[in-house]
Amino acid sequence: MVRVIGLMSGTSVDGIDAALVEISGKDLDIQIELIAAQTYPYPPKLREKILWVCAGEAISMQEFAELDDAIACSFADAAQCIQNNKAASHEKAILIGSHGQTVYHRPPVPLKYRDIKSSTSPSSSLGYSLQLGRGELIAHLTNTTTISNFRSADIATGGQGAPLVPRIDAALLSHPQENRCVQNIGGISNVAYLPARQGDWLEKIRGWDTGPGNSLLDLAVYQLSNGAKTYDENGDWAASGNICQTLVEEWLQHEYFHTPPPKSTGRELFGVDYLKQCFADAAKYQLSPADFLATLTELTAASIVENYRLFLPQLPQRVLLCGGGSRNLYLQNRLRSRLGEVPVTTTDEFGLNADFKEAIAFAVLAYWRQMENPGNLPSATGANQEVLLGDIHQFRAM
CATH class of the missing domain: 3.30.420.40 (ATPase, nucleotide binding domain)
Structure with missing residues (x-):
């Protein structure tokens, strides 16, 4: 050792x-x-x-x-x-x-x-x-x-x-029979798709940045709270609002979400300028701060699941969350809602500290x-x- x-x-x-x-x-x-x-x-x-x-x-x-x-x-x-x-x-x-x-x-x-x-x-x-x-x-x-x-x-x-973590995920979190997604939600979200360890499984592993994670949410919280908060603890503020689904669908048309992997991104694409555009897009819906955060949180959840549906051979049998966003309970719930019967948990439950x-x-x-x-x-x-x-x-x- x-x-x-x-x-x-x-x-x-x-x-x-x-x-x-x-x-x-x-x-x-x-x-x-x-x-x-x-x-x-x-x-x-x-x-x-x-x-x-x-x-x-x-x-x-x-x-x-x-x-x-x-x-x-x-x-x-x-x-x-x-x-x-x-x-x-x-x-x-x-x-x-x-x-x-x-x-x-x-x-x-x-x-x-x-x-x-x-x-x-x-x-x-x-x-x-x-x-x-x-x-x-x-x-x-x-x-x-x-x-x-x-x-x-x-x-x-x-x-x-990027992402560089899939090989580590393969070593520590893959399973003999179960196809899994390890979804890191940091400032940017990235996924590692781990097929069951059978045959040429290593060659079938996929990984890419799915899009925004916490970066847009943190920037929005800081702006909406006039600097009093830097993040939405547990997603409580967003959970008190209502999702504008029409706006989410509009945002999901962004070219990045439909670009096949391998792909990576960062604040250069999903940063301050993108958030300004999100606020401009939302103006016509007259959303409250809580509504805006609920809708922006939904974008993170929806973009993750949209990437799964577009680019995975099939939906995973289990999703393991890690990163700061794994502690956002509202975001967790939105992912569960969009993934239906696919279990969503954290890497903590499989021996790897999610934080x-x-x-x-x-x-x-x-x-x-x-x-x-x-x-x-x-x-x-x-x-x-x-x-x-x-x-x-x-x-x-x-």
């Missing part, structure tokens, strides 16, 4: 999730034990700066460098804090897997949309994804070998760079990188091949 720290901050930018994990085994045959987990909020001014940049705010290169350093320092602090957690005892982690903070994500350009004449190089159609919080600084500050920049290798081979599953995943990806096991699934990301994920920043005691 080795101890690894996984660090993750998603598109909601609500803090750094840190997970201290013990891992053993190789490739898909691994066992994990969660020793300690905690979310460490960003300093308010740093979070505000990150959100500005994610929304397209222009900054100088000096400011960019300072932001990169500040995020790395926050990630290093989180790693040191989780290492010193009472549950961690005195055994030190030998490795850190740091996802960093995504500030920009551009999916690859599908062949049919490429303008060959304007292409300056063969790589012009590749995607691009930028995570700040440089691993070499985290390694230096924590005195621990750190692996970061997990998405770039998949993107370099034609992949989306910290993404942080655990990056601990596993770091472990796999160190073991020289591939981390991506081409059937999920669209990459040309399996590759090692992450840049290693080695710490060597002098």
Whole structure:
């Protein structure tokens, strides 16, 4: 068994999730034990700066460098804090897997949309994804070998760079007889479809970003509460409103929901500008704040189920939720309503902490990188091949 720290901050930018994990085994045959987990909020001014940049705010290169350093320092602090957690005892982690903070994500350009004449190089159609919080600084500050920049290798081979979690889900949550969907609801929602472990099941795994998760809801709550709230706890505010189904159907016509996977997205598409359009669309219906939130929550639920119906070989036999949105009880209920008899639960019930599953995943990806096991699934990301994920920043005691 080795101890690894996984660090993750998603598109909601609500803090750094840190997970201290013990891992053993190789490739898909691994066992994990969660020793300690905690979310460490960003300093308010740093979070505000990150959100500005994610929304397209222009900054100088000096400011960019300072932001990169500040995020790395926050990630290093989180790693040191989780290492010193009472549950961690005195055994030190030998490795850190740091996802960093995504500030920009551009999916690859599908062949049919490429303008060959304007292409300056063969790589012009590749995607691009930028995570700040440089691993070499985290390694230096924590005195621990750190692996970061997990998405770039998949993107370099034609992949989306996302989602990277399906291979971990396959190792930890697949079932011999049951077809499952593992649905992460962070700022953006993503799914891993896990067919029953029979025959060439690994090649049949699929994964993609289904669309908005909490990002639009959090932005709307902040705006509707004049900054008093940052999220809708348990979905209580939305639950007090009425859904405008006509508006949901209008929003579901968005091209992204009907684009076949592999596909990925982020705040660049479902962010501040999209929310402004949602408010404009809703104006003619004279919705109350609660009605608007109920309708926006329904969009998240409806877009998830619409993706299942359009792009899965069949509906899953079970859906396992994780991420912050898995704690939104109203959203859970709306998913159950739309999925009918398909059971909807959380990964907690199957031994994997729903709040910290993404942080655990990056601990596993770091472990796999160190073991020289591939981390991506081409059937999920669209990459040309399996590759090692992450840049290693080695710490060597002098």
